[in-house]
Amino acid sequence: MALDHGELRRVDAYWRAANYLSVGQIYLLDNPLLREELRPEHIKPRLLGHWGTTPGLNFCYAHLNRVIRERDLDMVYVMGPGHGGPAAVANAWLEGGYTEVYPHITRDEEGMRRLFRQFSFPGGVPSHVAPETPGSIHEGGELGYSLVHAFGAAFDNPDLVVSCVVGDGEAETGPLAGSWHSNKFLDPVRDGAVLPILHLNGYKIANPTVLARIPEEELLKQLEGFGYRPLVVAGDDPVYMHRRMAQVLDEALEEIARIQRVARSSGLEGRPVWPMVVLRSPKGWTGPREVDGVAVEGTWRSHQVPMGQVRANAEHRRMLQEWMRSYRPEELFGGSGAPVAEVREWAPAGARRMSANPHANGGSLLRDLVVPDFREYGVRVSGNGKQSSEATRVLGHFLRDVLRRNPDSFRIMGPDETASNRLAPVLEASDKVWQAQVLASDEHLGRHGRVMEVLSEHLCQGWLEGYLLTGRHGLFNCYEAFVHIVDAMFNQHAKWLKVTRGLPWRRPIASLNYLLTSHVWRQDHNGFTHQDPGFLDVVLNKPAEVVRVYLPPDANTLLSVADHCLRSRDYVNVVVAGKQPALDFLSVEEAVAHCTRGIGIWEWASTGAGEDPDVVLACAGDVPTLETLAAADLLRQLFPELRVRVVNVVDLMRLQPPSAHPHGLPDAEYEALFPVGTPVVFAFHGYPWLVHRLAYRRAGHGDLHVRGYREEGTTTTPFDMVMLNDLDRFHLVMDVIDRVAGLGGRAAGVRQRMVDERLRHRAYTREFGEDPVEVREWVWPY
Numbered sequence: 001m002a003l004d005h006g007e008l009r010r011v012d013a014y015w016r017a018a019n020y021l022s023v024g025q026i027y028l029l030d031n032p033l034l035r036e037e038l039r040p041e042h043i044k045p046r047l048l049g050h051w052g053t054t055p056g057l058n059f060c061y062a063h064l065n066r067v068i069r070e071r072d073l074d075m076v077y078v079m080g081p082g083h084g085g086p087a088a089v090a091n092a093w094l095e096g097g098y099t100e101v102y103p104h105i106t107r108d109e110e111g112m113r114r115l116f117r118q119f120s121f122p123g124g125v126p127s128h129v130a131p132e133t134p135g136s137i138h139e140g141g142e143l144g145y146s147l148v149h150a151f152g153a154a155f156d157n158p159d160l161v162v163s164c165v166v167g168d169g170e171a172e173t174g175p176l177a178g179s180w181h182s183n184k185f186l187d188p189v190r191d192g193a194v195l196p197i198l199h200l201n202g203y204k205i206a207n208p209t210v211l212a213r214i215p216e217e218e219l220l221k222q223l224e225g226f227g228y229r230p231l232v233v234a235g236d237d238p239v240y241m242h243r244r245m246a247q248v249l250d251e252a253l254e255e256i257a258r259i260q261r262v263a264r265s266s267g268l269e270g271r272p273v274w275p276m277v278v279l280r281s282p283k284g285w286t287g288p289r290e291v292d293g294v295a296v297e298g299t300w301r302s303h304q305v306p307m308g309q310v311r312a313n314a315e316h317r318r319m320l321q322e323w324m325r326s327y328r329p330e331e332l333f334g335g336s337g338a339p340v341a342e343v344r345e346w347a348p349a350g351a352r353r354m355s356a357n358p359h360a361n362g363g364s365l366l367r368d369l370v371v372p373d374f375r376e377y378g379v380r381v382s383g384n385g386k387q388s389s390e391a392t393r394v395l396g397h398f399l400r401d402v403l404r405r406n407p408d409s410f411r412i413m414g415p416d417e418t419a420s421n422r423l424a425p426v427l428e429a430s431d432k433v434w435q436a437q438v439l440a441s442d443e444h445l446g447r448h449g450r451v452m453e454v455l456s457e458h459l460c461q462g463w464l465e466g467y468l469l470t471g472r473h474g475l476f477n478c479y480e481a482f483v484h485i486v487d488a489m490f491n492q493h494a495k496w497l498k499v500t501r502g503l504p505w506r507r508p509i510a511s512l513n514y515l516l517t518s519h520v521w522r523q524d525h526n527g528f529t530h531q532d533p534g535f536l537d538v539v540l541n542k543p544a545e546v547v548r549v550y551l552p553p554d555a556n557t558l559l560s561v562a563d564h565c566l567r568s569r570d571y572v573n574v575v576v577a578g579k580q581p582a583l584d585f586l587s588v589e590e591a592v593a594h595c596t597r598g599i600g601i602w603e604w605a606s607t608g609a610g611e612d613p614d615v616v617l618a619c620a621g622d623v624p625t626l627e628t629l630a631a632a633d634l635l636r637q638l639f640p641e642l643r644v645r646v647v648n649v650v651d652l653m654r655l656q657p658p659s660a661h662p663h664g665l666p667d668a669e670y671e672a673l674f675p676v677g678t679p680v681v682f683a684f685h686g687y688p689w690l691v692h693r694l695a696y697r698r699a700g701h702g703d704l705h706v707r708g709y710r711e712e713g714t715t716t717t718p719f720d721m722v723m724l725n726d727l728d729r730f731h732l733v734m735d736v737i738d739r740v741a742g743l744g745g746r747a748a749g750v751r752q753r754m755v756d757e758r759l760r761h762r763a764y765t766r767e768f769g770e771d772p773v774e775v776r777e778w779v780w781p782y
Contacts, residue, residue, distance in 0.1 A: 003246045011062050011242055014346040018058035020327040021090035025119035032112040033337055038321045043311040048120035049127045050083035052303040055285040056199050057087035063245045064163055067253055068348045074159050077354040078138045079129045080146030081167035088129045094339055095347040097134045097355030101505040109337025131499040135355035137469040139492045144173035145462045150194045151182035152466020156408045160192035168200045168209035175458035180226040183274055184436045187447050188263035193256045196276040201283040203300035229273050234280035248277055271435045288323055363507025365471035370405040374398055374563040378588035379555045384604050385780030388581040391555040392517050395562055396425035403429040413452045413460035414477040421477050421517045422579040426451055457485040465493055473510040480516040481532040494542040497570055508569035516576045520709055521623035527715035533686035539574050544661040549652040550575045551685055553625040554584045556591035578622045598651030605632055608643030615740050616674055620649035621685025628683045631732035638750050647673050655694040676700035679739035683727055684708035719771040723758055730754040
C-alpha cells in the first residue's frame with residue numbers, strides 16, 4: 001500500500017532519530033542534544049565506528065517496524081554489514097529494548113549521553129553488532145555469514161520472518177555466495193521465511209563493490225538464477241525512497257504469505273520463488289557531502305568516520321554540528337531527551353520489537369532435548385577388546401531416535417556425508433531436506449526432512465548456529481580434515497559464547513556439537529589431503545569456559561559422550577570418533593564410569609597388580625588406544641616382569657590443571673595416574689605438541705613423551721599410516737625400551753626386533769596392498 005502523508009512523516013522522523021543517535025555514538029562524549037555549541041571536550045579523543053552502512057540499516061529498520069505493526073509479524077533483524085553497530089544500538093534504544101536490559105542507559109538525556117559515551121569506548125560496547133546488542137543473533141565481527149544465520153533461524157520456526165540485510169561487500173565472500181542456495185532447503189510448510197535485503201551502497205573500505213558496479217540487468221539475472229524474485233528500491237531522495245520501500249515490502253510480504261498459505265493448505269508444485277529486496281542507496285547517505293573539498297557521501301570515504309579531526313579542527317566541529325542538527329533533533333526528542341511519542345509509537349510493542357524478540361535471545365525459548373536412554377543402544381561386550389563395531393553407526397541409531405522424539409527442535413547438518421560417516425540410521429527417522437528437483441534414482445530426499453546435507457561446511461555451520469541461537473538443538477558431522485574450512489566461524493561462535501556468559505539477560509543456548517569422523521588415522525584410501533587433526537589445536541586456543549574436546553575410544557564411550565554433549569549448554573563440544581570397524585573395549589557400564597571420570601587407569605590392560613608402574617602407556621583416541629593396547633600386549637610377552645600402567649583419556653581437558661580449565665585434574669590426582677619420575681609414553685590422536693601444551697605445568701612434564709600425527713601421510717594401509725608417524729605398537733615398545741631405566745641395555749635385541757617388525761610390515765603392505773593378518777585381526781588376548 002502507499003504511505004499516506006502522516007505515515008511518511010512518521011517513518012522519516014523515526015529514521016532521522018536513528019541516524020542522529022548513530023552519529024552521536026561515533027562522535028560524542030557529552031552534550032548529546034547539542035544544547036550548546038560543540039567544544040573539543042564534547043568529542044571523543046579516538047573516533048571509532050562505521051557510518052557508511054548505518055543510514056541504510058536504519059532505513060530498513062524503520063520500514064520493517066511499520067510492517068511488523070500492521071501485519072503483527074514475528075520478525076528478527078540480521079545485520080550483515082559487519083560494523084553497523086551504531087544502527088543496532090540506536091534502534092534498540094529508540095524501541096526501549098536497550099533500556100530494559102541495561103537499565104542505567106535510560107531513555108532520556110542522561111541515558112543518551114551514556115549511550116553515546118559507551119560506544120567503541122574502553123569498558124563500553126563494540127562498534128559491530130555484538131552479543132551485547134539486544135535483538136542480535138549475528139556477530140558482525142566477520143563478514144559472510146548473515147544470510148546462512150538467517151536461514152538457520154527460520155528452520156522449524158513456521159511463524160517467524162527473518163529480515164536479513166546483506167552488505168554488498170559481504171556479498172563478495174565465498175560463504176555468502178553459497179548462502180543464496182539456502183532457499184533450496186527452506187520448507188514453506190514447516191519453516192518460517194527469510195527476506196534478504198541486498199544493500200548496495202557501492203563501496204567497501206577503499207574499493208567499489210562488485211555487485212554495485214555490474215549492470216543491473218546482470219545483477220537481477222544472477223539473483224533470479226539463485227531462485228529469488230528481486231524487488232528494487234533505488235535512489236537518494238528520502239520521500240521517493242520511503243514510498244518505494246513501503247510499496248516493495250508490502251509486495252514481498254504479501255508474496256511470502258501467499259507462498260506459505262498455499263503450501264500449508266493445498267501444497268506447492270515445485271519450489272517457490274521467494275521475494276527479496278535490492279536496496280541501492282548512497283554510501284553514508286544523509287552525511288556530509290564534502291569534507292575539505294573532497295566528496296564523501298556516496299564514496300568510500302564515508303565508510304568509517306567521515307571527519308576524523310573534529311576535536312582539533314574547529315571547521316570539522318562546525319560541520320559535525322550542522323550534520324547532526326540537519327536531523328532536527330528538537331522535533332525528535334522531548335525536553336527530557338526521551339524520544340517523542342511520534343517516534344516511540346512507530347516501533348512495535350512488547351515482544352514484537354525486533355530488539356526484544358525472544359527468538360533473538362534463543363535461550364529464553366529453549367526446551368530440554370528429549371533424549372532416549374543411550375544405554376539401550378550400547379554394544380554388548382563379551383570381553384575387553386575382543387569384538388568390533390562401527391562406533392558412529394551405533395551412534396546413528398541413538399541419533400535416529402533423538403530426531404524422532406524432537407520433531408521440531410533437533411537437526412543434523414553435514415556436508416554430503418551422513419551415510420559416509422555411518423550415520424545412515426538417522427534416515428529411518430527423517431529424509432534429507434530438499435526443495436529442488438527430485439529424480440527417481442534419488443534416495444531419502446524430501447520436502448520436510450530435518451537431516452541437512454550440502455557440500456559446504458560454511459552452510460552447515462551457519463545453519464546450525466542460526467538454529468541454536470534461536471533456541472533449538474543440533475549436531476554437525478564432518479570429515480575431520482575439512483572442518484578446518486569453518487575455523488573462523490567456530491572462532492566467532494566461541495567468542496559469542498564467551499561474551500554472553502557475562503550477560504545475565506542472555507539465556508544459555510544449546511551447545512554447538514561437532515562430530516568429527518573419517519579421521520586422520522583412517523583416511524588411508526583418500527590420502528594426505530584428508531589427513532589433518534589440527535582442528536583440536538584451533539579449538540584449544542579459545543577460552544576454557546566454552547570449549548570441550550572428547551576422544552572416545554570405542555562405540556559405548558561415544559554414546560556416553562554424545563548423550564552428555566547433546567544435553568549441555570553454552571559450550572562448543574568437539575567429539576572425534578572413527579567410523580571404521582574398531583574394537584569395543586568397554587561395556588556400557590564401564591563406559592559410563594570412564595567417561596564420567598574423563599581419564600582413568602584400565603586395570604584390565606595393566607600389569608603390576610596395582611604397584612607403582614615402571615612405565616605409563618597413555619592414549620587418547622580410538623586408533624592410538626588400539627596401538628597402545630597392542631604395545632602393552634607385546635610388553636607382557638617380552639618383559640613379563642615390567643609393571644605397565646595403561647591410562648586412557650576421553651576428556652582431553654583433564655590433562656590441564658583446574659586453574660587452566662574447569663575440567664582440569666587436580667595435581668594430586670594427576671600425579672597418582674602419572675607418578676613423578678615415571679616415564680610416560682603417550683599415544684595421541686592429534687599433533688603431539690598439543691598434549692605438551694596442555695600438560696606443561698604438571699610436575700613430571702619432563703617424563704612425558706608424546707607420539708602423534710607429525711604431518712606424514714599418503715594413500716596407504718591403516719597400519720602403515722601409523723608407522724609413518726611412529727605411532728605404531730612396535731615403535732611404542734621401542735619408546736618404552738629407550739625410556740625405562742635399566743631396560744635399554746638388556747633389551748637391545750628386542751629393540752632391534754621391533755625395528756625389523758616395522759620393516760617386515762611395510763614390505764608386506766607394499767607387496768600385498770593390505771596389512772598383515774596379525775594386525776588386521778588383532779584382539780586383546782587376555
